Amino acid sequence: MKDTETTPEHIPFNKPVLSGRETDNILSAIKNGQLAGDGVFTRSCESKLRGLIGCGDALLTHSCTAALEMSALLLGLGPGDEVIMPSFTFVSTANAVVLRGATPVFVDIRPDTLNIDESLVEQAITEKTRAIMVVHYAGVVCEMREILRIAERHGLEVIEDAAQALTSTYEGRPAGSFGALSCFSFHETKNIMSGEGGCLGVNDEKFLQQAEIIREKGTNRKNFFRGLVDKYTWMDVGSSYIPGELIAAFLGAQLDEIGAIQSERLEAWQRYASAAESLADRFGLELPKIPENVQHNAHLYYVLAPSAETRDSLIQEMRKRNVTTPFHYVPLHLSPAGQRYCRSGGQLAVTEDRSARLLRLPMYPGVKDVQDEILSHFEASLEALNV
Numbered sequence: 001m002k003d004t005e006t007t008p009e010h011i012p013f014n015k016p017v018l019s020g021r022e023t024d025n026i027l028s029a030i031k032n033g034q035l036a037g038d039g040v041f042t043r044s045c046e047s048k049l050r051g052l053i054g055c056g057d058a059l060l061t062h063s064c065t066a067a068l069e070m071s072a073l074l075l076g077l078g079p080g081d082e083v084i085m086p087s088f089t090f091v092s093t094a095n096a097v098v099l100r101g102a103t104p105v106f107v108d109i110r111p112d113t114l115n116i117d118e119s120l121v122e123q124a125i126t127e128k129t130r131a132i133m134v135v136h137y138a139g140v141v142c143e144m145r146e147i148l149r150i151a152e153r154h155g156l157e158v159i160e161d162a163a164q165a166l167t168s169t170y171e172g173r174p175a176g177s178f179g180a181l182s183c184f185s186f187h188e189t190k191n192i193m194s195g196e197g198g199c200l201g202v203n204d205e206k207f208l209q210q211a212e213i214i215r216e217k218g219t220n221r222k223n224f225f226r227g228l229v230d231k232y233t234w235m236d237v238g239s240s241y242i243p244g245e246l247i248a249a250f251l252g253a254q255l256d257e258i259g260a261i262q263s264e265r266l267e268a269w270q271r272y273a274s275a276a277e278s279l280a281d282r283f284g285l286e287l288p289k290i291p292e293n294v295q296h297n298a299h300l301y302y303v304l305a306p307s308a309e310t311r312d313s314l315i316q317e318m319r320k321r322n323v324t325t326p327f328h329y330v331p332l333h334l335s336p337a338g339q340r341y342c343r344s345g346g347q348l349a350v351t352e353d354r355s356a357r358l359l360r361l362p363m364y365p366g367v368k369d370v371q372d373e374i375l376s377h378f379e380a381s382l383e384a385l386n387v
């Protein structure tokens, strides 16, 4: 028998949640008999995503990483080219550029949203700069009005790494509808997931046909099935970026539940925010700030501890209490590959400071059942540290 007094349930950081219709969808995909990609489930996911993202077109991919790689191919990036991005991001944002032989140039983040600081972008632009890759951290959309203005002034493309930002909006417009291309993730840790999965949003029509070719191993197979060409052939460089129908069947079931999933997450986020408010002054915590013109999607809830040491001890204290509260990105400019392949386009002091003080609280639909417990462990941990 389990003794919950002495061995409390471990509370994970993330728990993948099912809508309940995943299995039915997968069985019906199997019955349909088309298991390769671009079948009925893929088409229906893409149409739902077009609606959610408000993008010109949406193409399912294996991952956000794949969508980012496609973006780098579509831009025709090569050696000598530079792409501006934050150092405070996941490795895939930079890898996509480095794989083309081009150079990521890091710009610091804003102290409030931890998104790329738009006021520092312009001074990092050189004659080699080709694009700005923005990352909507925690599902909070970057200051897109200013970023689009800078891009237009300098003739640069804007790519959105919107991996965390499905359904977030900026001035009423959805994340993923701003850049020429936008990249989403359906990894298990994201709000809507298919284990691994992703999507490329195409807003600039000039990229659409090429995107279809790159995604289909460099062939015009998609136009062949549309009856536009009588045989398909190798047209350009490309790769295999099309997920199979089983993934799309699973994803479709998740997308059908997006309303319920989002409202549970937003409720949990709000509950964290009000509880943290009363702890902030007492323990010197800084809390996430959401700009007035942004509606976020409750992808994650983080707090900033007063110092790096406190943050590390806090994670330990929470672990002792069986709750996983991980830190997040190690700034890319401090990593071995970052030092080899990238360069900094200015000071990265805010990136270094914030990344060292940040920790994330468990976030998933259903976390509400243990949220009181998490919050009381959190308060006890802060007290134990006597910060």
Ligand SMILES: *Cc1c(COP(=O)(O)O)cnc(C)c1O
Binding pocket: 062, 063, 064, 065, 066, 089, 090, 092, 093, 135, 161, 163, 164, 184, 185, 186, 187, 196, 197, 198
């Ligand atoms: C999750 C994530 C990715 C990678 O997504 P995959 O689908 O796992 O490739 C890229 N960028 C950001 C900002 C992410 O959060």
